Amino acid sequence: MFKRLYCLIFSVLIAAPVFAGENTGSISGKVKVLRARRSADVVVFLADVPGTFAPPANRPRIDQKNLIFIPHVLPVIVGTTVDFANGDTVLHNIFSPSKTKKFNLGSYGSDIVKQKTFDKEGKVALLCNVHTEMSAFIMVLPNPFYAKTGNDGSFTITAIPPGEYTLKAWHEKNRPYQQKVTVKAGNTTEIKIKLRR
Ligand SMILES: [Cu+2]
Numbered sequence: 001m002f003k004r005l006y007c008l009i010f011s012v013l014i015a016a017p018v019f020a021g022e023n024t025g026s027i028s029g030k031v032k033v034l035r036a037r038r039s040a041d042v043v044v045f046l047a048d049v050p051g052t053f054a055p056p057a058n059r060p061r062i063d064q065k066n067l068i069f070i071p072h073v074l075p076v077i078v079g080t081t082v083d084f085a086n087g088d089t090v091l092h093n094i095f096s097p098s099k100t101k102k103f104n105l106g107s108y109g110s111d112i113v114k115q116k117t118f119d120k121e122g123k124v125a126l127l128c129n130v131h132t133e134m135s136a137f138i139m140v141l142p143n144p145f146y147a148k149t150g151n152d153g154s155f156t157i158t159a160i161p162p163g164e165y166t167l168k169a170w171h172e173k174n175r176p177y178q179q180k181v182t183v184k185a186g187n188t189t190e191i192k193i194k195l196r197r
Contacts, residue, residue, distance in 0.1 A: 024159045025183035029191030031153040033171055039153030041073040042195065043139045045146035046157070047166045047178070053143045055080040059115070062126070062136060063087045064094075069126060069136030073172070075146045076138060081117040086110045093129035100124050100140060123170070137172055169193050 027046075033039040055076070061083040063070045067090075076082065086092050086109055093107035094114075100122030105114045107130065118124065118140045128134035139146075147155035162185045169177040174195040183189055 023161075023185050025162055025185055026156060026158045026160065026188040027167065027181060027183065027191055028156045028188050029154070029193065031149050031155065031169060031171075031193045031195060033153065033174060033195045035197065036173075038151050040149055040151045041071075042149040042153065042155070042169055042171045042193075043073060043075045043141075043146060044149065044155045044157065044167065044169045044193070045075065045139075045141050046143065046160065046181075047168050049143045049145050049161065049163070049165060051143070051161075053077055059083045061085055061113075062094075062138075064092050064128075064134070067128075067131050067134055069134060071148075072136050073148060074136070074138045075141055075148055076118060077141055077144050077146075078121055079117065079119055080140070081115050082138065083113050083115055085113045091130060092134075094126055095129055096124050096126055098122070098124045101138075104129075139170060167191065169195060171195050173197065 031039050031042045059081050060074060062074055063085045065087040084094055091107040091109050095104040100120050101118055101124045103116055121140050121142055124138040126136040145157050145160050147157045149155045160183045162183050164182050167179055167181040174197055177193055177195055181189055
């Protein structure tokens with residue numbers, strides 16, 4: 001009986017260091033976009049985490065429904081290939097005039113999904129040649145330590161290696177924001193951000 005108990009305690013002690021979150025930290029917070037009704041679609045990210053990071057195995061997707069890009073803002077890491085679908089019955093023609101990635105997918109309907117790989121950091125504005133009111137953004141980031149705010153402005157970035165970093169926040173209509181942030185193992189750093197025009 002005792003032997004079994006010791007065994008159990010021992011294995012728990014050995015297993016402990018590999019628990020997720022034990023060796024990493026989190027950043028959690030809230031962004032307030034001043035003079036805006038919603039604080040959604042703000043990309044909060046760490047600019048300077050050392051290491052190389054592979055893009056995800058599953059391709060993220062930007063769809064188009066009722067002449068709206070969904071999602072409106074898509075953060076990805078460098079090297080990510082994005083699927084561009086058309087969920088409407090009309091043709092769309094996605095293009096980007098941005099320096100980060102200039103491209104034009106041509107016009108196509110719902111029977112085709114096209115891909116583009118984003119291999120340079122920066123902002124990519126998406127537009128449609130057919131519908132001038134359509135707009136979306138892809139933020140190409142250096143690492144997976146990012147989050148996008150919900151309607152209430154809240155965000156959480158998890159599994160961050162401990163260290164001191166530059167935290168940046170981007171919103172399409174506001175001035176870019178940055179601050180220093182310290183991440184400690186097993187800890188959550190709380191951040192409050194106000195974005196101004
Ligand atoms: Cu369109």
